[in-house]
Amino acid sequence: MPFETALTQALDLRVPVVAGPLGRGSSAEFLGAMANSGCFGFTAAAHMPEETLRDELAKMSRATNGRFGANLSLTRDRRKWLATALEAGVRVFSVWQGDIEPYVRIIKDAGGLVFWTLGSPDEAARAKGLGVDFIVSQGQEAGGHYVGSAPTMSLLPSIVDAAKGVPVVAAGGIADGRGLVAAMALGACGVWMGTRFVASKESANHRGYKERVVAARATDLVETELFDPVGQECPHRVIRNSTFSKWEEAGRPATGQRPGERDRISSFPNGKPLYRYDAAAAWDAMEGDWEASPLYAGTTIELIREVKPVAEIVREIETTAQAALNKIADLRTVR
Numbered sequence: 001m002p003f004e005t006a007l008t009q010a011l012d013l014r015v016p017v018v019a020g021p022l023g024r025g026s027s028a029e030f031l032g033a034m035a036n037s038g039c040f041g042f043t044a045a046a047h048m049p050e051e052t053l054r055d056e057l058a059k060m061s062r063a064t065n066g067r068f069g070a071n072l073s074l075t076r077d078r079r080k081w082l083a084t085a086l087e088a089g090v091r092v093f094s095v096w097q098g099d100i101e102p103y104v105r106i107i108k109d110a111g112g113l114v115f116w117t118l119g120s121p122d123e124a125a126r127a128k129g130l131g132v133d134f135i136v137s138q139g140q141e142a143g144g145h146y147v148g149s150a151p152t153m154s155l156l157p158s159i160v161d162a163a164k165g166v167p168v169v170a171a172g173g174i175a176d177g178r179g180l181v182a183a184m185a186l187g188a189c190g191v192w193m194g195t196r197f198v199a200s201k202e203s204a205n206h207r208g209y210k211e212r213v214v215a216a217r218a219t220d221l222v223e224t225e226l227f228d229p230v231g232q233e234c235p236h237r238v239i240r241n242s243t244f245s246k247w248e249e250a251g252r253p254a255t256g257q258r259p260g261e262r263d264r265i266s267s268f269p270n271g272k273p274l275y276r277y278d279a280a281a282a283w284d285a286m287e288g289d290w291e292a293s294p295l296y297a298g299t300t301i302e303l304i305r306e307v308k309p310v311a312e313i314v315r316e317i318e319t320t321a322q323a324a325l326n327k328i329a330d331l332r333t334v335r
Contacts, residue, residue: 006167007134007190010113011067011092014038015314016190017180018169019197021071021094023047023296024283027204028056030197032063033310041197042094042115045070045081047280049270053081057088069115073145074098075232079106086110094136096147097234104131117171117192119147119155121162128164135163136192139172143195143298144281145228145236148172153186160187175300177321181328195298201309206282206290212239216301227279227294230255239295243276265289 007016019026019034021044034041041064048056060068069092070085072078082103085093093107096117104114108131116127117136127135137159139152148155152172160168170183171192180191198205199213216239225233226244238244246259255261255277263276266288274280274293282290308316 005189020194025203025205028063033202035064035067037314042069124162141173141299144296181324
């Protein structure tokens with residue numbers, strides 16, 4: 001079905017669907033598959049070492065013909081990452097956490113677009129004055145780290161009302177076309193999905209992680225701040241794993257007293273140790289105890305039953321959106 005919204009117009013999309021950053025899962029292959037399907041994906045720039053960022057972004061640009069964005073989590077100074085991305089030709093950015101104003105100013109001066117992920121109407125009211133192009137309204141159903149102050153169904157319309165005309169993209173609890181239609185009915189111009197695309201064939205997330213997403217139910221999810229460094233704690237939703245269970249069994253001790261805190265469970269591609277409780281989710285080439293890493297997932301796992309190619313996921317979004325619209329059109333007033 002054809003869509004035309006502020007999001008499709010700004011990014012030249014066929015379908016108003018954006019894939020949020022999937023840690024190291026947002027590879028060049030994955031982003032290329034999103035672009036080829038008429039959608040758009042963000043890579044998690046903060047997960048890339050500064051010394052390899054330029055080369056990784058160049059590979060992604062080749063795979064997508066430049067049709068991808070870079071996400072910056074502002075829990076620390078990311079101006080070097082931003083400068084490198086701009087030099088590499090990236091012109092679409094998503095930002096969240098921390099002080100976004102200086103980053104927005106630099107991006108806009110370079111002719112770029114800014115998506116701001118936020119979780120309250122008060123923040124949404126500031127977006128226009130800051131020069132933000134799109135608000136990402138992130139409900140509490142989201143997987144991974146989230147900033148939402150309420151579930152999507154109540155948060156989204158309140159943010160649309162507060163946005164002063166800045167277009168809003170809905171995130172959290174959306175995995176198919178029914179969610180897309182619902183979000184658009186509440187005022188969104190498109191949707192932002194994460195968990196559904198973790199369980200895609202092309203994502204560079206670990207095969208075991210994808211299988212856990214498919215097998216899990218909502219009762220397997222936990223909300224915690226366990227996988228963040230001290231001072232950077234942010235609520236996040238994960239599938240219960242061995243690390244969380246051991247910590248829980250130990251009485252949920254504070255950082256510095258958690259069981260296995262110095263266990264080296266793997267290594268990053270550059271050789272840096274990956275320890276238990278680190279924030280990095282399992283990627284495809286990860287060796288060692290991948291299951292001990294955070295398995296980020298949102299409540300949409302109830303809708304995900306199979307790992308599928310991105311193109312097939314997007315086709316299903318279109319099909320289920322059209323079916324939802326047809327069902328609405330068929331409704332008749334009961335007399």
